[in-house]
Amino acid sequence: MPKRPKSKRKTANSMQTIFTRYMFIVAILILWIGGISVRLVHLQVNQNEWLRERAQNQRRDLVKSKMLRGTIFDRSERALAMSVKVKSLYADPTEIEDLNETAGKLAKALKGSKKEIFSLLKDGKEKNRRFVWIERKIDEDRVSEINEELEEKELRKFDLPRIAGLHWKEEQKRNYPYRSLAAHVIGFSNSDDIGQSGIEQSSEDVLKGEIVKTWKERDRLGRVYDESEAEREEPKNIILTISNSIQYKTEQALEAGVKAANAKSGMAVVLDPKTGEVLAMANYPTFDPNKFNEKSPETWKNRAVQEVFSPGSVFKAIGYGAALEEKLISPAGEIDGRKGFIQVGGRRFNDPHATAVMSYSKALAVSSNYAAIKTALGLGKDRFYNYARKFGFGQATGIDLPAEASGTLRSPETWNGDSLASMSIGYEVSVTALQSAAAYAAIANDGVKVQPHVIKEIRDSEGNILSQANPASEQVLSVDTAKQLREMLRGVVTGGTAKRAQLYGYSSAGKTGTAWKYDESIKGYNSAKYVSSFVGMAPVEDPRLVIAVIIDEPRGGARDGGQVSAPVFREIAEQVLPELNVVPDANILPESITAENLPQTVDGDAFEHDYVNNEPSNVQLKEDRTSDGTNAAPAAVTKTRENSVDKRIPVNEGTKKRSSPAGKDAGLPSKPKKKPEDERSKRKT
Amino acid sequence: MRSRKIKPAKAKNNQVRREREPVSLKYVLLGGICGIILVVGLIGAARQQFASINYGIKNAKLKKQVEELKSEQRRLQLNREVAMSPAEIKRAARRIGFTEMTAQNIQTFEANREAKEEFSKTIQPKVLKTAMTLPVIERERVVKPKNTVETVKLEPVAKSKKSDPKDKM
Numbered sequence: 001m002p003k004r005p006k007s008k009r010k011t012a013n014s015m016q017t018i019f020t021r022y023m024f025i026v027a028i029l030i031l032w033i034g035g036i037s038v039r040l041v042h043l044q045v046n047q048n049e050w051l052r053e054r055a056q057n058q059r060r061d062l063v064k065s066k067m068l069r070g071t072i073f074d075r076s077e078r079a080l081a082m083s084v085k086v087k088s089l090y091a092d093p094t095e096i097e098d099l100n101e102t103a104g105k106l107a108k109a110l111k112g113s114k115k116e117i118f119s120l121l122k123d124g125k126e127k128n129r130r131f132v133w134i135e136r137k138i139d140e141d142r143v144s145e146i147n148e149e150l151e152e153k154e155l156r157k158f159d160l161p162r163i164a165g166l167h168w169k170e171e172q173k174r175n176y177p178y179r180s181l182a183a184h185v186i187g188f189s190n191s192d193d194i195g196q197s198g199i200e201q202s203s204e205d206v207l208k209g210e211i212v213k214t215w216k217e218r219d220r221l222g223r224v225y226d227e228s229e230a231e232r233e234e235p236k237n238i239i240l241t242i243s244n245s246i247q248y249k250t251e252q253a254l255e256a257g258v259k260a261a262n263a264k265s266g267m268a269v270v271l272d273p274k275t276g277e278v279l280a281m282a283n284y285p286t287f288d289p290n291k292f293n294e295k296s297p298e299t300w301k302n303r304a305v306q307e308v309f310s311p312g313s314v315f316k317a318i319g320y321g322a323a324l325e326e327k328l329i330s331p332a333g334e335i336d337g338r339k340g341f342i343q344v345g346g347r348r349f350n351d352p353h354a355t356a357v358m359s360y361s362k363a364l365a366v367s368s369n370y371a372a373i374k375t376a377l378g379l380g381k382d383r384f385y386n387y388a389r390k391f392g393f394g395q396a397t398g399i400d401l402p403a404e405a406s407g408t409l410r411s412p413e414t415w416n417g418d419s420l421a422s423m424s425i426g427y428e429v430s431v432t433a434l435q436s437a438a439a440y441a442a443i444a445n446d447g448v449k450v451q452p453h454v455i456k457e458i459r460d461s462e463g464n465i466l467s468q469a470n471p472a473s474e475q476v477l478s479v480d481t482a483k484q485l486r487e488m489l490r491g492v493v494t495g496g497t498a499k500r501a502q503l504y505g506y507s508s509a510g511k512t513g514t515a516w517k518y519d520e521s522i523k524g525y526n527s528a529k530y531v532s533s534f535v536g537m538a539p540v541e542d543p544r545l546v547i548a549v550i551i552d553e554p555r556g557g558a559r560d561g562g563q564v565s566a567p568v569f570r571e572i573a574e575q576v577l578p579e580l581n582v583v584p585d586a587n588i589l590p591e592s593i594t595a596e597n598l599p600q601t602v603d604g605d606a607f608e609h610d611y612v613n614n615e616p617s618n619v620q621l622k623e624d625r626t627s628d629g630t631n632a633a634p635a636a637v638t639k640t641r642e643n644s645v646d647k648r649i650p651v652n653e654g655t656k657k658r659s660s661p662a663g664k665d666a667g668l669p670s671k672p673k674k675k676p677e678d679e680r681s682k683r684k685t
Numbered sequence: 686m687r688s689r690k691i692k693p694a695k696a697k698n699n700q701v702r703r704e705r706e707p708v709s710l711k712y713v714l715l716g717g718i719c720g721i722i723l724v725v726g727l728i729g730a731a732r733q734q735f736a737s738i739n740y741g742i743k744n745a746k747l748k749k750q751v752e753e754l755k756s757e758q759r760r761l762q763l764n765r766e767v768a769m770s771p772a773e774i775k776r777a778a779r780r781i782g783f784t785e786m787t788a789q790n791i792q793t794f795e796a797n798r799e800a801k802e803e804f805s806k807t808i809q810p811k812v813l814k815t816a817m818t819l820p821v822i823e824r825e826r827v828v829k830p831k832n833t834v835e836t837v838k839l840e841p842v843a844k845s846k847k848s849d850p851k852d853k854m
Contacts, residue, residue, distance in 0.1 A: 068759075082759065217741075223745075224741075225745060
C-alpha cells in the first residue's frame, strides 16, 4: 500500500478534529435546545393552567361585591327601605410591619382606642389571619377623611388607603328613611343584609343582591385597565300597597289612642275592601328599623298579623251575617230578650241589654249576647263553623308577611256544650287584627272576601313590572245580605255601642268588641285584662275603607271598644277618606255624639261571659267604677268632655275643630250622664 | 442562479461593465418594504396596545365614576326621602316655629273673634285637620289676649256645671 504524504494526512486529521468538535458543539446545542423545547412543551402542555393562573394573578384582582339590595317603595313610590354603598375597613395583619404605629394611625383616623385596635391587629398577626375587620359600614364622607389621615407618602400603593396592610371593602347599608313608619310591615335586615322580619324577610329572594365577581386587570403601576364581570340579574324592587300618608295618620291616631287609654299596646289595620290592599298596618309601641337593636325583639313583632286575641262582640257580625244569609233572621225581625240571660250547656250567659223585645238590628247595635247566642243556636254548629271559616277565621289570610298566625277556630267535633254560644259572642275563638279586618271587608265588599295583601307589584331595576298582585276572592255572603248587614252595623254607630265612630261628613258602620284576655298563667280568661276593639267601614253604601283597631289592655277609665277603639277609627277614617277623594255622604254634624247621649253602659261585651251563680260582671264593673275614685268620672273630666262636644262645629263653616278623641274622649267616664230626650234632640240639630 | 460572464482576456477591468441584476434589486426592495411594513406594523400595534391600555384605564376610571355617581344619586335620594318623611317635616316645622295642633290651640284661636278677624286680614286662616297649625309666634302675637281666652275657655265648663248632676251633689 503506497504511503500517503504526511501533510495530506495531517490535513485530513485536522479536518476530522474540526468536524468532530463542530459536531460536538452542534450536539450540545441540539441537546440544549431540545432540553429547552422539552421544558417549554412541559410548561405549555402540562403546567399550562397553573402558569396561566400565576400570570393572571400577577396582574389581575378578583373583587367580590354584593349588588345593592332591592328597594321597598310605598304605593306612591316613596322609598321606605333602600340600600346605599358604604365601605368597611379591614386589615391584613401579615402585611403590617409595625403594628403599634399602624394602630396609632388608625386610632387617630377612626377616633377609636389605640389599645383595642392594636390588640385586634396583634391577635390577627399571631394567628396568621389575613382579614380583620377594623370598622364596618362607614359613610362616604368619612371614608374620604380617613383616607386623608391614613397615607404613607413613600409607599407605592395604588389603592386607598395608602398604608400597608389596610384595605377598603365595599358593602351596603340598609336605610329606612321614614324611620319607624310602617316598621312592622317593612321589617329590617341585619348587618349581613339578610331580611329578619316583615317584607324584608318574606321577600328575601326578591330583594337580595347577588354576589358579583369582577376581575380587574392592572398594569405595573396597579392601575386598572380592564374589568370583566359576569352578567347577573339585578335584585328587584317591591311596591307596597301601603300609603305612607295613610300609614302615618294611622300610626299617629293609634299612638294617641293607646296613650290615652293607658294601654299596653295597640294595632290598627286599614284595608281597601274592594282590592284587599292593606293601606296601613300599624302597631304601637313601634321601633326604628335603623336602630332595631335598641328595642326588644318583642317590639319587632307585627302584632296585627302575628298575635291573636279573643274578638268578643266583633265576632257577632259573623253569626248575624250567616243567619241573614240563611234567611233565619231579618234585620227588622224581633227577638224577645226579656229574660235577660240564656243558659246553654249548663252555663249561664247574662245579658244586661236583653230587657225587652227588640229587633235584630237593635240587638246588634246594643251588642246583645242573648240575641247573638240565640241566632247562633238557630244556625247550628256546622253552619256557624262553615260561615266562620268562609269569613277566613281559623286560617291564615295568606298575606305576604312572615309568621302570620292562623288564629283558632276549632272544628265542631271538638266543641263543648256551650262552645257555640261562647263563639257566637267571640270567645273560644282567637283571631288576628288582619283577619277581623278581612272579614269585615267581605261585608263591605258586597259579600266578596278578597285576600288581603301588602305587595302591590314587583319591578325590575328598570321599572318594568314583573308581577302584580292577583288576590284570590270568594263570595261569602250574597250582595243583599251584605247590604243588610252593613245597615245593621250602621245602627251600631248611630244608635249603639259605637257612637264615637261617627264621622264628620261620612256614614260609618262597624262593631265594637271588648273581650277578656286569655291568661296563660291562670289557664283561663282574666277578667282584669281586656282587649278593646272596633272594626268598622265607611262610607256605608259603598265602603272604601275598613279599619280594625285593637287596643290591648286599656287601663284608663274606659275600657270598652266603643270608647277606646272607636275614636281611633274615627280619627283615621276622617283623615283618610278625604285623602282618597271620597265624596261625603252624610250630614256634616255627627248625628248623636254629645256628652249626654253617649252609650248608657259600657259596651258590655267583656262582661257578658258570666257563669251560673255569678253576679253579672257588668254590674261589678259599674260598682267598681263608682266606688273606685280613679275610675269614677271626676268633674273636671266631665267638663272637658262637654267642652269637646260643644266645640264641634261644621266643617262647612270653614274650620273643622274638635278635640282630639284620643286625648279627651278616651278619658271619658264609661257611664255618662243621661239627658232628657228633648234636650238630646235639640243638640242633634 | 446568477450568470457569470467571462470577461474577454484583453479587456481592461475598468472597461468591463458589470451587469445589474434587476431581480435581486427587486428582492432587496421587497425585503426593505416588508421590513418597513413590519416595523410600522409593530409600531402601530405597540401604539394600539398602549392606547388600548390607556383607554382601558380611562374606561375603568369612568366606570368607577359612574358607580360613584350612582352611589351619590342613591345617597341624595335617601336624603330626600329622609327630608320628606313626616317625622322630619314635623321636626322642621317645629324648628321654624310651627306648633302642633291641639284642642287647646283651637279653642284659643276660636276664642278671640277680633284676633281672628285681624289675623284673617293677613292670612286666610283655614284650620285644617293636620298635625301642624300656625306659627306659635304669629298666634301668640295676634291671638292671645289674656282676658278673652279665659272667658271662652271657662264658658263650656260653666255650662256643664249646670247640667252635671254630680256637681250639684
